[in-house]
Amino acid sequence: MGIQTIKDTVSWLSNFRSDPVTITFHGGEPLLAGPAFYHEALPILAEGLKKNNPSFAIQTNLWRMTPELAEIFAAYHVPVGSSIDGPKEITDYQRGEGYFDKTMQGFSVALNQGLEVRFICTFTRHSVNEREKILQFFLDQGFTMKLHPALPSLRNSNPDEWALAPEIFGELLVYLLDESLEHISEIDIMNINDLVRCVFTRRGNVCTFADCMGNTYAIGPDGSIYPCYRFVGMEEYVMGNVADRPSQEELDNSKAGRLMNDFKTYVDNHCAECSHIQYCRGGCPYNAIAPSGGEITSVDPHCVAYKRIFDEISGRMNTEMFEGPPMFGGFNPGYNTQTKKPGIMALMHKIAMR
Ligand code: SF4
Numbered sequence: 001m002g003i004q005t006i007k008d009t010v011s012w013l014s015n016f017r018s019d020p021v022t023i024t025f026h027g028g029e030p031l032l033a034g035p036a037f038y039h040e041a042l043p044i045l046a047e048g049l050k051k052n053n054p055s056f057a058i059q060t061n062l063w064r065m066t067p068e069l070a071e072i073f074a075a076y077h078v079p080v081g082s083s084i085d086g087p088k089e090i091t092d093y094q095r096g097e098g099y100f101d102k103t104m105q106g107f108s109v110a111l112n113q114g115l116e117v118r119f120i121c122t123f124t125r126h127s128v129n130e131r132e133k134i135l136q137f138f139l140d141q142g143f144t145m146k147l148h149p150a151l152p153s154l155r156n157s158n159p160d161e162w163a164l165a166p167e168i169f170g171e172l173l174v175y176l177l178d179e180s181l182e183h184i185s186e187i188d189i190m191n192i193n194d195l196v197r198c199v200f201t202r203r204g205n206v207c208t209f210a211d212c213m214g215n216t217y218a219i220g221p222d223g224s225i226y227p228c229y230r231f232v233g234m235e236e237y238v239m240g241n242v243a244d245r246p247s248q249e250e251l252d253n254s255k256a257g258r259l260m261n262d263f264k265t266y267v268d269n270h271c272a273e274c275s276h277i278q279y280c281r282g283g284c285p286y287n288a289i290a291p292s293g294g295e296i297t298s299v300d301p302h303c304v305a306y307k308r309i310f311d312e313i314s315g316r317m318n319t320e321m322f323e324g325p326p327m328f329g330g331f332n333p334g335y336n337t338q339t340k341k342p343g344i345m346a347l348m349h350k351i352a353m354r
C-alpha cells in the first residue's frame with residue numbers, strides 16, 4: 001500500500017463515522033513495507049483520525065522485525081499478533097521448516113522494545129491430536145493463547161487436508177475450557193474468555209459472535225474496500241474505494257454490502273430457535289458465504305462447535321449459580337460442586353477484574 005492510499009483512507013474515514021477506530025496492518029506480510037512506510041503512515045493516521053481516537057495493531061510472522069521497526073511500533077502502542085502452532089516440530093510441520101526459529105527471533109526483538117506480542121495457534125486435523133503438548137508449550141512459555149481452527153482451503157485441490165472438523169473443534173473448545181479452569185492463574189485462552197463473556201453478558205464481543213457488517217472493513221493495497229480482511233483480493237466483494245470517499249449507505253448498497261446484510265436476515269430466521277442466537281449471530285459470515293461462492297446456503301459451518309461450547313458454558317454457569325451448597329444460600333460463584341475446582345464464575349470473575 002502506498003502513502004497516497006493511507007492519505008485517502010484518512011480523508012474517507014475521518015468523515016465517515018465519529019466512533020473510535022482500530023486499524024490493523026494485516027495481509028501478505030506487513031513488515032515487508034519497511035520502516036520508512038511506518039514512519040510516514042503512523043503519524044498520518046494518528047493525526048488525521050484524532051477525533052476517532054485511533055488505536056493500532058499488526059498481524060505479522062515477525063521474521064522481519066528490527067529494532068527500528070519495534071521502536072516505532074512501541075511509540076504508537078501497536079500490539080503485535082503473530083502465529084505459533086506449538087513447539088518447533090509442530091509449528092514447522094504445519095508452516096514449513098525454519099518458521100519457528102525465525103518467528104521466535106523476531107519475537108525477542110519485539111520483546112526488547114517492550115512490545116506486547118500474542119500468538120494465534122492454528123489447530124489442524126493433525127495438531128489437534130497433540131493438544132496436550134501444545135497447551136504445555138503455551139504454559140511453559142507463559143504465552144496467552146488465541147486459537148484458530150483450520151478451515152477448508154479455498155485455494156487447494158485437497159481442501160480438507162488440514163481442516164479441523166466442526167465436531168472435533170467443539171471437543172477441543174471444551175478441553176480448553178477445562179484447562180483454562182485447571183490453570184486459571186497460569187494462562188489466558190482468549191477464545192475461552194470471549195465465549196464465557198458472551199454467555200455471561202448475553203452479547204457477542206468478538207467479530208465472530210456479533211453482527212460485524214458495517215463495523216469492520218478492510219482496505220486493499222489499491223484502496224479497495226472489502227467487508228473484512230478475509231475477503232481481500234476477491235474482486236466480487238469490493239464495496240468501493242477509499243479514493244471515492246463512499247458513505248456508509250453507499251457501502252451498504254454495494255453487492256457485497258447487501259450480501260452481508262442478507263446474512264444477518266438469514267441468521268434471524270435460521271437460528272431463531274437457537275438459545276444462543278443473541279451472542280452467536282450465526283458465527284462468521286465469511287466462513288458461511290465464501291465456500292459456497294457467494295451464496296448464503298447456511299450459517300458458519302462451525303455452528304456445531306459453537307453450540308457445543310455455548311451449551312457447556314451456559315449449563316455449567318446455571319449449575320454453579322443455582323445449585324451451590326445450601327450453606328451458601330444456593331449461590332457459590334466460582335465453585336464447581338462436581339469437580340471441586342474453579343468454575344465458570346471464577347473465570348468470569350478473573351476476566352472482570354482486568
Ligand atoms: S467476516 Fe468473519 S472474520 Fe471477518 S469481521 Fe466478520 S466475523 Fe470477523
Ligand code: SF4
Nearest residue numbers: 271274277280282303
Ligand atoms: S449456535 Fe448455530 S444455530 Fe445457534 S446461533 Fe450459532 S450458528 Fe445459529
